[in-house]
Amino acid sequence: MSSRRSSQSGVSRISDDQIIELVSKLRQLLPEIRNRRSDKVSASKVLQETCNYIRNLHKEVDDLSERLSQLLSTIDADSAEAAIIRSLIM
Amino acid sequence: MASLISSDPDTSPELNRKKRKRSTVETNSSMEKHRSKRWRTDKEQQIYSLKLFDALRGSRRSGREVRVTADRVLAVSARGATRWSRAILTSQLGGGASLRNHKKAKVVTGNGKLKKQPAAIKKENRRLPAVVRRVKVLGGLVPGCRKLSLPNLLEEATDYIAALEMQVRAMTALTQIIGGGGAAPPPADHQLGSS
Numbered sequence: 001m002s003s004r005r006s007s008q009s010g011v012s013r014i015s016d017d018q019i020i021e022l023v024s025k026l027r028q029l030l031p032e033i034r035n036r037r038s039d040k041v042s043a044s045k046v047l048q049e050t051c052n053y054i055r056n057l058h059k060e061v062d063d064l065s066e067r068l069s070q071l072l073s074t075i076d077a078d079s080a081e082a083a084i085i086r087s088l089i090m
Numbered sequence: 091m092a093s094l095i096s097s098d099p100d101t102s103p104e105l106n107r108k109k110r111k112r113s114t115v116e117t118n119s120s121m122e123k124h125r126s127k128r129w130r131t132d133k134e135q136q137i138y139s140l141k142l143f144d145a146l147r148g149s150r151r152s153g154r155e156v157r158v159t160a161d162r163v164l165a166v167s168a169r170g171a172t173r174w175s176r177a178i179l180t181s182q183l184g185g186g187a188s189l190r191n192h193k194k195a196k197v198v199t200g201n202g203k204l205k206k207q208p209a210a211i212k213k214e215n216r217r218l219p220a221v222v223r224r225v226k227v228l229g230g231l232v233p234g235c236r237k238l239s240l241p242n243l244l245e246e247a248t249d250y251i252a253a254l255e256m257q258v259r260a261m262t263a264l265t266q267i268i269g270g271g272g273a274a275p276p277p278a279d280h281q282l283g284s285s
Contacts, residue, residue: 019221022244029251047224050247054231057254064261065160066153068146071269077147088267089139 019043026050125171129252138167139260158182164257173242174250177234 023043030049075081128134142163149155161178168175228243229236232250235243 018241022241026244026248029248044220044224047221047228050251051224051227051231054228054247054251054254057251057258058231060258061160061254061261062153062157064258064265065156067265068261068268069151069153069156071265072146072151072156075147075268082147085267086140086143089143089264090136 023047029053126249126252129249129256134167135256135260135263138163138256139264141167142260143264160257160261164253168249168253172246172249173235173238174233174246175253181233 020043023046027041027046030046030053075085142160145159145163146156149159162182165175165178170176225240225243226236228247229238232243232247235246238246
């Protein structure tokens with residue numbers, strides 16, 4: 001491919017091969033697509049799944065943050081309980 | 091580049107250049123894998139959990155505050171190696187970074203070039219818009235990566251996803267350690283604590 005450039009040019013002039021190669025890397029990460037036959041998944045689909053996955057992760061973190069904020073309100077910062085928790089983490 | 095050669099006086103310049111060429115290629119891809127793999131280790135998760143717990147003990151505790159703190163500790167764990175982590179830290183400091191991004195946007199805009207592409211590549215023209223749209227959405231989801239080229243964006247997204255997964259694992263474990271996972275803590279604990 002003649003239009004194979006390094007990362008300087010931005011969105012324009014990305015070759016097909018580049019897109020396929022990069023998207024296949026991304027595919028490795030997605031739990032659903034990993035289990036399917038990789039040839040049949042389009043770049044658009046992989047990108048969409050990636051975006052959905054990131055959104056889901058964000059949502060999980062938000063929910064966990066909410067839960068943690070409730071749990072933490074029951075603990076004193078310097079109590080023995082806090083020290084016990086620290087030792088359980090490691 | 092010259093500094094790299096001069097900083098290694100033991101080997102001859104030729105040998106050094108060959109070494110450097112080979113190791114640069116290896117280093118780039120191995121650095122990527124190493125970085126993303128780091129998020130998957132138990133050690134990294136424990137360190138993060140501990141730092142997060144320590145950071146949360148002293149602060150006010152709204153869900154929003156916890157989220158912000160969790161992201162900050164995560165970004166710090168990345169040690170400045172990735173764009174998304176630097177973007178999180180600068181955005182939390184106060185918003186001066188957004189000016190920098192706008193400046194870059196003016197220079198790197200690719201839309202004009204896309205429209206001028208010759209009609210000879212019809213297949214690509216038809217297919218690009220959908221992919222480009224999705225790429226933009228992805229760029230919006232990864233902090234600080236709105237105007238990044240596709241290869242860099244995917245690299246950042248890869249690392250960001252691995253880090254987010256660790257964040258979820260760590261916070262889940264922390265939740266379970268402190269108080270009982272998904273279920274409410276049993277009444278007996280409350281009685282003991284409230285006397």
